[in-house]
Amino acid sequence: MRIRRAGDTALLVETGDLATAHRLNAALREAALPGIVDVVPGERTVLVATVPGTDLDRLAARLPALPLPQDAAGGADPVEIPVVYDGEDLDEVAELTGLSRDEVVDRHSSAAYTVAYLGFSPGFGYLTGLDPALHVARRESPRTAVPAGSVAIAGPYAAVYPSASPGGWRLLGRSGLALWDVTRDPPSLLQPGMRVRFVPGESP
Structure with a gap:
């Protein structure tokens, strides 16, 4: 573990791996130093x-x-995200991976995910x-608008767009689950270290 100053009011801890970063995050929140x-x-x-x-x-x-x-x-039990697998890039992902549409859906929904970190x-949430077999590159030309709730993949990550925004990830489906709600505490449904499962079926 390497600790460096990040300006006058922060420390940057280099943990070396994702699991240790999650464990340190949990420990700091529990300790409330x-x-x-x-x-x-x-x-x-x-x-x-810090202050x-x-x-x-x-x-x-x-x-x-x-x-x-x-x-x-x-x-804690995994957060379940219901998905309707009808994304615009589903056929393209199947072609790129050499899998059928059903195989893409099955592989995506049967994996066990962890929220690596939040960003963008x-x-x-960037989900590991x-x-x-589903590691595909981002689109060469990003979309100017991706609907909120879009379930997507890019490289080694999966994600759900919490709000409408530009984006270049491959869209596999959609979910009606609210990932960001300013009236909720915390507003983000997903937090680093959480486990996540995608469940095929009807979306709320």
């Missing part, structure tokens, strides 16, 4: 933001001693665990 105002996990890092005036050297000395949980998700737009 004084002075910390936000914890932002990445793929191999955790940013620890101005916090003794960063003292905080940095405490972080390596924090006990890390074995399970960052706390044993509020509530957009995608079947390697």
Whole structure:
């Protein structure tokens, strides 16, 4: 674990791998150390933001001693995301992978996913665990508008667009589940370390 300053009010912890980043994120939130105002996990890092005036050297000395949980998700059941598999790129993904439409759906929905981190737009979770057979490149020409709820893949990741936005990921289907809701606490349904399953069928 390598800890560096990130400006005057934050520390950047380089964990080396995703699992440790998730476990450290969970440990920091559980410990609720004084002075910390936000914890932002990445793929191999955790940013620890503090109130101005916090003794960063003292905080940095405490972080390596924090006990890390074995399970960052706390044993919670996977979040189930219902999907109607009728995406615009479903046939193209089948052609690129040499699979049938049904095989693409089966491989996508049978995988066990974990929220690696949030980014791109509020509530957009990058999900790891995608079947390697479905690792396809982004579209050469991104769409100017992707509808909210679009279920998509790109490279090793799967995701659901929480709001309408431009995007270049391959669209497999759609879900009516609200991934971002400002009236909810927290607004994002998905959080780093959560497990996720896609369930074929009717979307709410």
